[in-house]
Amino acid sequence: MITYNEANKISIKTYLASRDIHPVKDHGYYGMYRSPFRKDNTASLKVDYNKNLWIDFGSNDGGTMIDLVMRINNYSLNEAMQELNRYNSKSVNLHDNTTAQQQSQSFSFHGNNTNKNTPAITIQKVLPITHQALIDYLSERKISIDIAKQYCSEIHYSVNGKPFFAVGFPNDSKGWILRSDPFKGCSSMEVTTYNGANNTNSTKESCLVFEGFTDFLSYLTLKNTHSPQEDVIVLNSLSNLPKAIDKLKDYKEVHTYLDNDNPGKKATLAIKQTHPAVIDQSAKYAGYKDLNQYLISTMQIQQNEKPKTEVKRKPFKGFRP
Template sequence: MNCKQFNTIPLEEVLLSLGHLPTKQSEKEAWFLNPFAKENHASFKINKNLNYWYLHSEGIGGKNIDFMKRYLNASVSEVLVWAENKDFSSFHQQNISYSKLENLSKNYEIIDVKEIQHPALLEYLKERKVENQTEFLHEIHYSMNDKNYFGIGFKNDSGGYEIRNKYSKICLGKKNISTIKNDSNSVRIFEGFFDFLSFKNLENELEKEPSDYLILNSVSMTHNIKNSLGKYEKVELYLDNDEAGNCAVEIICSEIQNAKDCRVLYSDFKDLNEYLNQQTSEVENQSKTRFKR
C-alpha cells in the first residue's frame, strides 16, 4: 500500500478501526472527540467528500497519512506498514454496510465493562429515545482481529452481550435470551432490547405495572422459551410487525393459551422503538410550538 492508496480509504473507517465513533454526523461531515487528547466537546471534523480532517482545537488538519503519522507518532513508512496489516476493505463492508453478525467466533476479548460514558454511545441512545434507561446497559470495550471496538452491551442469560452502535449489531459470547425477573405472575416478551427499553419508557403512560421481562435477542430463540411460559397467568407479546414477528407470535399463541398479541399498540410501525420515536417527536414538536407562541 502506498500513500495515495491509503489516503483513498474513508477516514471514518480508519477511526472506527481505532475504536473512535462519531459524536454526530451528516451526509457531508462527521465530528469526533479529539483522537489525540481528551476533550469534552467534539472538535475533530471530517469532510466526507474530500476525505480530509481538521482539528479545530489545534488548528491542524490533513489526509489519512498525516493523521496516522501523528496518531502513531510514526514515519510515513511505519504508517504504511501498519496500514498493510489492516484489512480495511472487509472492515468497511462489515461495519459500514451494517452487517448483522449473530454468531461471532470466539476470536475476541472483552477489555472493559463499565457504565455508559462515551458521548457517541450516549448520543446513539438519545437518537433511539432511550437515553434514560442506561441501568440495563453497559459500555463494552473489546478487541477482535487485533482491532479495538466499543459499543452498548446488553447481557444475556449465558453471560454473553448483545452489542449495538450505529455501525454494528453483533453478539459477543453464546447467543441466548435475556430475562429480567420481578417475581411477577405476568411476563412481557420483546424481540430486541431496544424494544424492551422503549416499553420501559412507555410503561407508566400505558398504566402498566412492572412484570417479568423476556428479551429474545433473536426470533430464532422463540422455540427455546415455550416451556418457561406456562407458569405465567399472563403473557404479553411485543414483537416486530414483520414476517418473522408474525411467525413468532403464531408459534407462542398456538401453544400458550393465555398469550396475547399486543402489537395493536404500534400496528402502524415496524416495532415498539419506532413507535416510541414517533410519539416522542410529536411531543417535542408540540412543546416547541407552545414555546414559540
C-alpha cells in the same frame, strides 16, 4: 473458514441472487430490490454494488454483507459467519478445486466457538455508559439515557485484535448483545430474563416478551418507569424462540411485543400455539416496524407539538401491562 473482513467482501448482489432475489431496477453500480424482510411493493432496498453495502429505506436498516445475513435470517453473528462460510465454500468449489478453508484464515466466535483460545470477539472492559457516541446512539432512538444506563453498559471489545466499543446488553449466559451505530453483534447468543415486582418464584402471573433490548428499553421509556412490574424475556434473536417458549409455559398470561413483520408475526403465532393466554400487543404500534420506531415517532410528535409554556406531561399510560 473465512475471516470477518473476507465475509464482508462477499458480493451482496450475488448472495441475494443465490436466494432467487433479484433487483427490480438495476442501475449498473446499484440495484433496487423488494425488501426480503417484509412484503414490499415499492423496491425499497438499495444495494450499492461498488461499496457492497445495503440500506432498507422502509426500516432504516442497513450495513454490510454480514449485517444482511443476520437480518434476513434472524441470525447471530456466529450463525451468520457459519452461513457465509457455507455459501463461500459452495461458490469456491463451483469455480476452483481449492476449498474455501485452504484459501482463508479461520474464524471463531467468543462464547459459542469450538476453538475458544482464539475468539473473534473478545470483551476487554465493562464500564458505565459515558461515551458521547453511545449516548447519541441511544438518544437518536429516543430511549431514556437513565433507563439505558440501568440495564446496559459500555462494552469495549476487540474483533480479530482491533478495538471497538458499543452499548452492551447482558444476557442469561453472561454474554453481551452489542449495538452501536455501525455494528450489531454479540459475544454469545442467549435470551435475557428479568423478574418483575409483581411476580415471585412461586407465583408466575404474567410475562412480557420483547424481540430486542431496544424494544424493551423503549417500553420502559414509554411507561416512564425503570422497573417492570411483570417478568420480562428479551429474545435478543428470534432463533432463541424455542428457549423462550419453554420458559413461558410457567406463566398464566403472556404479552408479546414483537416486530410488525412476517418473522415477528410468525413468532407470535408460535407462542400462541403453545400457550393458552397470549395477548399480542403489536396492534398498539401498528404501522411501525417495532416498538422503538413507535417511540421515536411518538417523541417527535410530542416535541413538535410542545407548547411554548412548559406543561408537565403525565406519564405515558397507553400500554397495559
